[in-house]
Structures are given as C-alpha cells and as structure tokens.
Amino acid sequence: MIRIDNVSKQNGSQILYIEASAALLKGEKVGLVGPNGAGKTTLFRMMTGQEPPDEGQVSVERGVTIGYFNQDVGEMSGRSAVTEAMDGAGPVSAVASELRTLEAAMADPDQADDMDDIIMRYGEAQARFEELDGYALEGRAREVLAGLNFTQEMMDGDVGALSGGWKMRVALARILLMRPDAMLLDEPSNHLDIESLIWLESFLKGYEGALLMTSHDREFMNRIVDKIIEIDGGSLTTYAGNYEFYEQQRALSEKQQQAQYERQQAMLAKEIKFIERFKARASHAAQVQSRVKKLEKIDKVEPPRRRQTILFDFPPAPRSGDDVATLKNVHKSYGSRRIYEGLDFSVRRKERWCVMGVNGAGKSTLLKLIAGAATADSGDVTIGASVKMGYFAQHAMELLEGDRTVFETLEDAFPQAGQGSLRTLAGCFGFSGDDAEKKCRVLSGGEKARLVMAKMLYDPPNFLVLDEPTNHLDLATKEMLIAALADYDGAMLFVSHDRRFLAALSNRVLELTPEGLHKYEGGYLEYVARSGHEAPGLH
Template sequence: MLVQLDGVSKAYGGQVLFRDVAWRIEPGERIGLVGPNGAGKTTLCRILAGLEEPDAGTVSRPRGSTVGYLPQEVGATAAGSVLAEALGGFEDVWRLEREMEEVAAALEATPTDALTARYGELQHRFDALGGYRLETEARAILTGLGFGATDLHRPLSEFSGGWRMRAALARLLLVRPALLLLDEPTNHLDLESLGWLESFLSSYDGAVVVVSHDRYFLNRMVSSIADLGPGGLTVYPGDYDGFLVEREARRELLEAQARNQAKRVAEIERFIERFRYKATKARQVQSRIKMLERLERVEVDDGARRIRFAFPQPPRTGRRVATLRRVRKAYGDNVVYAGIDLDVERGERVALVGVNGAGKSTLLRILAGVLPFDAGERTLGTHVEAHYYAQHQFDALDPGRTVLEELEAAAPDVAVTRLRTLLGAFLFTGDAVEKKVAVLSGGEKARLALAKMLVRPAALLCLDEPTNHLDLASREVLEEALASFPGTIVFISHDRYFINRIATKVIEVAGGALVPYPGDYDDYLAAKMRAAPAPAAVAGTAGRREPGPAPAAVERRRERGTGKPRVSPAVRELRRRLEEVERQIQALEARLRELGEALGDPALYADGERARAVTHEHKRAEEQVAWLMHEWESLSAELAAHE
C-alpha cells in the first residue's frame, strides 16, 4: 500500500467537494481520476501528496514512501537552465559529486592511499545513486518531451508556462517516486510528446494517478478509473471506455431500483392515506410511517444523460469549399510558409497536426480569413462563410449577460425553448442558463462560445483546440455535435480520441510543408509507421526525433519535385558527421559503464596505482562525452537551419 484514504471529506466556503472518500492505492497501479470540473480532483491529488489536509477522515502512508506531484500550473520559475531544472531533484547526488571533485583535486596534488580509498568510496556511493547516468537520462526525458538539443542550456525563464511545465514533468519523471500524481499532464504536450510520455509511463515501475480529459490517453494508460463526485469516489476496473459501459450499466440498475422503490413508496403512502383515521389500523399506519422515515432513497445521477439537439443546417456549398494557392506568410525573418497550396472540399473534416510551433494556428487563421498573408490567394467557394473558434473567442462574450441572454443575442429569431434545449445539450441545465457570463469557469465559457457558433453554423468551421477547458462530458457533447454536422470542418487538436471521432483527413504541418493523410489519427499513425524508420537517435536522447527533417515518405515526395529541392551535399555531409559523432558517443558511454562498474568494486582499491589509472580514464571519458555532446548539439542546430 502506498497511500490509503478513509472517510476523507473536503469543503470550501460551505460547498462540499466530496465526502467519505475511501481509497487504497497499491504499488504499480495505473489509475485515471475523473469527474466533472469542480468535483475536487486537484484537491484530492493535493491531499494524496500531503500538500493539503482533509476536513475529515484519515490519510495513511507507509514510512519512506515517496510521492511526486505535478500541478496544472507551475509556480515561480527557478533560476538556471532547462537541464538544471530537470536535474534539480538530486541535490544529495550533486553534493556528493562536489565532494568527489574536491578529493580528486587533492589526489592530483598529493596522491595518497587514504585519498584514493576515500575517492573510491565516494565514487561507489555516487554510482549507486545513479550519478553517472542522471544527465544522460535527463537529456533523454527532456528530448522526449519536446526540447531540442539547443534548448537544454537555455535559461528556463525564457520559456512559456507550457514549456516550464514540461521541464517540471521531466524533473519528476527523472526522480521516479513510488507514487506519481499527474494533474492534467497532457494539456501542454503536442502529439509527438504525448506518444513519448505514454511509452515512458508504460514501463514506469511506480504507481501513477493521472487526472486527464484526454480519453485516448486514459484508454492507453490506465487499468482502473476512479470517478469522483459529491457523494464520494467509485473505482471501476478497466480503461475509460470500459468505465463508461460499467457506469451506464450501474445507472440502469439504479434506475430500475428507483422505479421499484417509488412504486413501493406509493403503495405505502396510499395505505397510510387510506387508513390514517381508522383506530383498528393505527399500529400498522405508524409502522409504515416509520418505515418511510427509515427508508434510504435510491438516488440516480442524471448527469450522465445527454440531451439530443438537431443543430441548424449550414448553407449547401459547391464541391470546393476553400482554396489556398502559393500562400506565403512570414513573421519578420521567420518564414512559416514559402508558397503552400491547400484544397478543402465539401464535407471534409480535416485535422491539422504537427509539433508546437510548426505553423498550424497560422494556417488555420489564414484559412478562416482572420490573419492576412504576404502573398498568394485565398478563395472561398459558393455560399461559403467561415466561422473561426479559438480561446480568444471568450473575450467576445458579454460578461453582463446571462448564458441564455448571450445565446438569444446570437440568434434572436430562434425560440427560447429551442435555445434552452441547445444549452442543455452543452450541459447548461435548469438555473445554470441564468448564470452571468462573468462568473463562468473557463470550461463553461468554452461551451457557451461553441453553442453560439453552432446555433448559427457557417458552411466552414475553423476550430483551434476546441476541446481545451472542456471536461470529458463536455467533450463528448462537442463530439456528438460535430459528428452530425453536415458542413466542412478544419481543426487543430491534441485530443487524439477527438481527432479519431471527427477527422476524415489528417494534414501534417512540418517544415513549412503540408502532407495529407486520408483517414483519422490512427490511420495517420499507421501510415507514418509504414514509412521508412527515423534515423537512430543519439545515445541518451532516444524517444523523440528532433523536429525539422520530414518523414521519409515526405522526403521522397519532395525529391520528386512536389516541394523542396533534393537534399544538398552540405546537408548530406552534416548528417554523416552527426552519425559519426553519435557512434563515438555510444562507444564512450559503453566504456563509461564498464569503468563505472570497475570503480564500484571495492577490490579495485587494493591496488592504488590501478585505481588511479581507472579514475583518470573515467574522468577523461566523461570530458570527451561532454565535448562530443556539445559538438552534437552544434551539428544538430546547423542541420536544422539547413533543412
């Protein structure tokens, strides 16, 4: 057992988040913590981490058990580089390394057997704590999470909150606590980094509790779902899809029990009413009154119910909905697109994918007509109007209006009953439609903005991360709405389940080029896997290819004349040099492992001269690896600039 909760309850300002939570987390478990926004998932994680105390109940942890917690938002940025942040969880190791350096300096000045023995002891401890592999592992994790080789020594303060979150995640993954608590870890990751994180966690030795609205991630990662609500916590075995099936089965069972109970209550109430004033039945009447008072009513959560809504039809268009020809866009010296072409046809649902910074949002905004471009043509088809949705759409909501008033302003000729039904489909039910926009959460504003867009749909919807701020229930609502939408959709999303549900085509944006793949996200992945494998990564940086070079299939298309020119001799030479440096690093790291094992053997220090020779060779090998890593970073940056 890693942590156990018994009767844990928590409230804020009189509002109960959850009560009587009983939960036992065992080593190696993979748990998805789900529940509606505001259910208290983050608070429960903080209680598990020991950062917050419950109002009632007990939290038990075995002595020596380690817990790591990644919050949704990082605090103040620490001084130092990205690599230093990732390595910052091992101060005891670095203190030991500093002592080793002091002893090594003393050895060089005055070699003695006592100093040699002391150095050997320190090296043995350093090796046992993983000191020789930590930087290599940190580089591998940071690369997997999307940092380029040239990013690792940049100050962390230069990066956005999302990238600082990745550095904080790298630090946690490197420490490897027995219990890893991740609160929305996928929010700031692109698709490539998500795939890497899944691969890393699949072989993680400890237990993992993850809060996520990413259904694809949950289905791949977890072995059970913990569903948090006001009444407590219910654990379901299996992945998220299995949880939905089991929850629906339980709800149907509860509904049947509630119907039977209601029928029985009605019979008892009729008996009481009929014989209330008959003296001969007084004892039986009182018995039934007490029976009703003691009866525990079966309650059914209607939150899982979905209101169906037939969205208005957009105008019918011709086959060609939108066209871009020879479009060029640059921000100063940074040329994002040098002359791209794009055709979008009626009924297509196109997902734009690619690493962060590839230019997806720029392309979507150009297509929607909200961003001017430097050269080229943008043409919309007959009867085509484009609607653009992004997070800044929240600013267009009037904070002084209610939810219903905001929708009425967007569609004044639509009946209020129909607007209420639409809002119900987006989870605004009952008095929620009278809430002021000013007090809505980010997720509620997102749902309202989407409802406003769909009550008057255009033939072309351009959606930039429409699932951001939406919990799982809200995402399902949006999926259903868009799946039945008869118009054309071009969208950006890091939600792979959402892409699979909606997309009929995937376009990869990479290196200023657009590469189409028919089908959904899984089809796209399969096509990528069928392409030639990526070149081997540098030892210690496996897990993610540096963004820049196109996949092999794309490279072949370009060389046939559909985009960039053939690979230049300069690029080929850079690649050859890079591969040679990689081979040298791999050989040296293998030798370092051998030397590390030798230094960890106490028998070595019986021969002082031999111990000094091995120590010296180990130090020289470390210096060579450091120099080669610097050379590799320089070559990688130069290659990226050429490509």
C-alpha cells in the same frame, strides 16, 4: 501505499467528501474522475499532506516517496530547462547542487585556507553522486525533455524565456525524472501535442510505481489506467478496469438501481393504497397495522444520481458552394524560416480535414491563411461562394470583454434570441445557474474556450476552422461537442491533439512533412492504419 479512510472535507459552504474511502496500492495505475469542482485537486492535496481532511484519515506508508504534478508550476527563471528538471530528482539533485557550490569554492582564491576541507567534502559529495547514478541523470533529463518535444536549444536556454505551457512540461519532466514510489498527476495531458502525449503514454506504461491521475483526454486515460476512482456526491467509488469499462459499469449499475427503485416505488404505492383503503375498517385493523410497521422498516432505495448530460441541437448550417477554400501556389515565411513554398490545397463542401504535423510544420499558419488572420507572401487564397466561416483559435479567448458576464456575452452576440434558448446554450457549455452570471475576466481557460465555442456554434457557420478546440475542455464538454459536430453538415478544417476528436470527426487527413504534403482519403483511423503511426513525428 496511500489510504483514505472515512474522510470528510468541506470547502467553504461546499461539501466535497462525506466519509469517503479509497486506496492506491503498489504498482496500480488509477484514473481519478468526477465533474469539475468535485474535489479531485483537493484529494491530491490531502494525499500530499498540503491540506488536512476535516474528519477521517489519510495515511501514507513509511518511506514512500510521492511526486505531485499540478497546473500551478510557480516561478521558473535564471536556470536552464535541464537544470530545472534535474532539480526534482530527489536527493541526487541536492548532491548536484552541493557539487556546484564546492566547485565554485575551489575556484575562489579567498577560500584557499579551507582548500583541504573543501577538497575532502568534494570527494565525499562526488562519491555520493556516483552512488546515486548522478552522472546518468543529465542524460535521463535530456531524454525526458526530448520526449516532451524540447529542442537542444530549449533545454539549454533560460527556462524563464519559455511560455507557460512549456514551463508546465519542465515541471512534469521533474516529476518523471524523480521516479517516486507514487506519482500523482493532475491533468498531465494538458498543453501537450500529440507526439508528446504518445511518448508520455509509453513512459507511464513502463513506470513501475503507483500512479493516480486525472486527464481530460479519454484515449490517453484509456490506454494507461487499470482502475478508476470516481468522485460522485461526496463519496469515492472504485471500478476495476479502464475508462471505457468504467463507463459501461456505471451505466449498468445506474440501470439496475433505477429498476430496483421503480420496483420498490410500485410496491410502496400498492401497500399505501391498501392502508388508505382499509384504515377506517375495524375488521382490517391488524393487517393495516402490520403493513404500516413493515413500511417503517423498509430500507428506501434511492434513484440513481443522474449525471447531467449536456446535449445541444445546433441549427443546420446554410449550404455553401462546392468549393469552400482554395490555396494556389502559396508561399509563406516568417523571417528566414520558410513555412510554405508553392502550397496547393483545397477544401470542398462536406470535407472534414484534420491537419497533422510536428511542431513548427505550419499547421496553425495554414488555418490562419484560410481564416484571413495571416496573409500569404505570394500566391492566392480564395474562399468560395456563400461560405460563412467560424474560426476558433486560442487568441479568440483574449477578445472576450472582461466586465461582461457569460450570459451578457451571449446576449450581445444574439440580441434576437430568446432568454430560454440562450440559457439552454449556456447550460450545454457548462454554464448552468449562477455560472452564467460569472464575469468573463474571472473565467478559467476552459470556461473561456467553452464560451467562445458556444458563440460560434449557436448560429452555425458552414465552414469551421478550429485550432486546438479541445485544449481546455473537460471530458463531458468534449463528448457534447463531438456529438454536436457529428451531425454538422458543413466543411471543417481543424488541428487537435485529442485522438478521440480526430477519429470521430475527420474524413480526410492532411499531413505536413518536410518532404511536402501527404493527403489521405478517409479519416484519422484510416491514416493511422495506412501510415503505420499515430502522428507524423513518430516513425
């Protein structure tokens, strides 16, 4: 359906593609992977014709419709979320818009003379609308928005009043409703809670068109795609299978290439040694000459391009007392909305609680109460002896000083630390080389999250309270964080919609439901096995 043939593309001084080729075939579900800045978004833009390649060709089969979702949703206001979502449904939305204009014209006394013409046009538009199944469209739009966790009130309210994350969902709903022949989704899993993620997963599994997507959610990608296209060093490599299979294949081919490279290097060293030893002897001149010619003809094996794996050994956290945090008979309301009535809950040393609950259940409120960012209306919140807390929330990213660089921010936080140690820390969180000199005000959401996380973990607390810590992190940083926190000795209380993060790090689950608290011994995987669902909103 979409072919990329020998494409080369440069962005400023950065070379993104060198004679790269790949194809998206009918009905395929493909994951697009590669490090940040490798050119994933540029590839989408070339496929949609928004950007031409410098060389080579991008061809789309005739009549193929493409739906492209990206993070830049543009301006939305003045209409309801339902209308905005329906607007993307291709020709049917144009007919719906025409019907609305004609209905207004029929009610306009100034257009009475043209009424026969208007009524005739209205009849034609209505027939076309029915033919396109337009009357079912609103029902479908509401179904998709409900799947993405919109309430009826939000669907009918002005889309302009929604936050950026919710507008992103409206833009996604528009593409899903369009059901194009080929869907290109750039990070559709960002800004989604776990219920919406699981709903989207099942929607995409049932979608019959071709799909090409990027995602920082490994589990989400794993369950949907059956092929991976990897961008690496300017070329596109295709792997059959899901993300996990791709990782295994990549590691295997790297190992084989390394072995091949080492064998060739040993053979070359042996030949060069022979040439050096006998080149001055007339008796060996013919042999030396033939070996020199042989070496000139050899195709050199390149060593595998090593992916920079970021690992950081965080110093051990100081030991806390056994009782880390205790809430007794806590009441909390926001206006007329009661969040907690008589809440009792405690965290003990070495416990790692993940908090589950639908939107509005009070997950973030619980973390804020414990972190001291909110106060209870009544009841007691007690933090134990020798507890040193690290609290990560989205607002922490707004507290970074815009004019300080990444490196200066780390230096300000740790004036006693050596330059080398801070450079290593910066590199682990994705700020190597010049990136460490970026000013905080130009950082993306993901970069800010990484910097806040680096500051918090360098001098580790013994109690981590993390509200959506993985929200903006890419796959490599998430893996590094999971590896670092796997050996963490303190207590944890966290909210996350990343199922890999939940499964790897929790050893207790607290589920908040309208009926009250449910506590599960064992981590997230035990919770799924025992409750029969992956999230509280799914039954």
